[in-house]
Amino acid sequence: MEDVLIPLIVVPVLFIAFPWIIFHYMTKWKQAKTLTGSDEKLLDELHDAARRLDDRLCSIERIMTAENPNWRQQCLPGRTESPRLLADGE
Known part of the structure; x- marks a missing residue:
């Protein structure tokens, strides 16, 4: 068997x-x-959100530059001097 x-x-x-x-x-x-259909949809939504955030950042940078053209030099990392002292010329 x-x-x-x-x-x-x-x-x-x-x-x-x-x-x-x-x-x-x-x-x-x-x-x-x-990628699944939902993954592609999520990727498209994230791309749109990133594009909108980039547009907002560019708008903020234009406003900051219009108000203070030297704001980029004052915000560099590693600086120990305060921005007020740099603006006064000290």
């Missing part, structure tokens, strides 16, 4: 179950490499 039962279990497992599992996960891995 065992001589017949073991081949009846082993053959389908080797030629049906293992290839099915391998091809199933290969398909899942290929699908995971691409």
